Amino acid sequence: MYGPKILVMAGSLRAGSHNGRLAALVAKELALAEAHVTRISLADYPLPLLDAELLADSGPPDAAVKLKHMLAAHQGAFIASPEYTASVTPLLKNAIDWVTRVRERNEAPYAAFKDRVFALGSASARADGGLHALAALRQILEIGCGAVVLPEQINVGRADDAFDDMDNLKDEDLATALKDMVRRLIDLASVMPKATE
Numbered sequence: 683m684y685g686p687k688i689l690v691m692a693g694s695l696r697a698g699s700h701n702g703r704l705a706a707l708v709a710k711e712l713a714l715a716e717a718h719v720t721r722i723s724l725a726d727y728p729l730p731l732l733d734a735e736l737l738a739d740s741g742p743p744d745a746a747v748k749l750k751h752m753l754a755a756h757q758g759a760f761i762a763s764p765e766y767t768a769s770v771t772p773l774l775k776n777a778i779d780w781v782t783r784v785r786e787r788n789e790a791p792y793a794a795f796k797d798r799v800f801a802l803g804s805a806s807a808r809a810d811g812g813l814h815a816l817a818a819l820r821q822i823l824e825i826g827c828g829a830v831v832l833p834e835q836i837n838v839g840r841a842d843d844a845f846d847d848m849d850n851l852k853d854e855d856l857a858t859a860l861k862d863m864v865r866r867l868i869d870l871a872s873v874m875p876k877a878t879e
């Protein structure tokens with residue numbers, strides 16, 4: 683019997699992305715803890731840069747509708763975002779912005795974010811990791827989208843040397859913190875309303 687449905691994604695498409703690696707590790711730990719995990723790449727949801735004129739002219743593109751449905755089909759999500767200029771990547775922000783503009787008939791605004799729980803991570807080559815990206819993403823999801831965001835988060839500094847050959851975290855305390863975050867994500871996602879198909 684599987685646990686809640688959890689979506690996992692990274693805010694980077696870079697080959698060898700540290701955040702892609704972090705997302706893969708969290709997906710593995712979620713699956714080991716018996717969550718029903720879906721890992722996606724934003725490469726499969728190509729979206730133009732959101733501009734209000736474009737939105738007014740043509741509405742959200744199909745990829746935005748698909749991404750919104752994908753989110754809505756899960757009770758929780760883990761997002762690993764790189765830090766770009768003390769914030770999240772434009773790729774991730776643009777995707778979130780588009781999803782907020784998709785509204786089915788009679789649906790409340792931000793329906794795909796409300797009643798969902800999010801856990802956050804960031805990996806950066808810098809010693810202090812992606813703390814600013816984590817703060818920015820928390821603000822976007824909590825304040826901007828009305829989501830529940832776990833206080834537990836994973837910040838991987840010196841990311842080029844943080845993973846071992848098996849793609850696990852070398853630092854034992856960080857590895858334990860990641861497992862604790864995964865457990866909390868599963869526990870809270872389990873009490874969220876059932877996801878839409």
Ligand SMILES: Cc1cc2nc3c(=O)[nH]c(=O)nc-3n(C[C@H](O)[C@H](O)[C@H](O)COP(=O)(O)O)c2cc1C
Pocket residue numbers: 694695696698699700701702764765766767768769805806807808811812
């Ligand atoms: C435009 C740009 C801005 C960046 N700004 C920051 C930053 O403010 N802080 C930081 O730690 N790293 C910064 N970086 C470095 C990225 O965080 C680093 O390349 C990281 O590995 C990207 O994540 P990825 O490996 O998942 O692709 C920046 C990189 C780019 C391309």
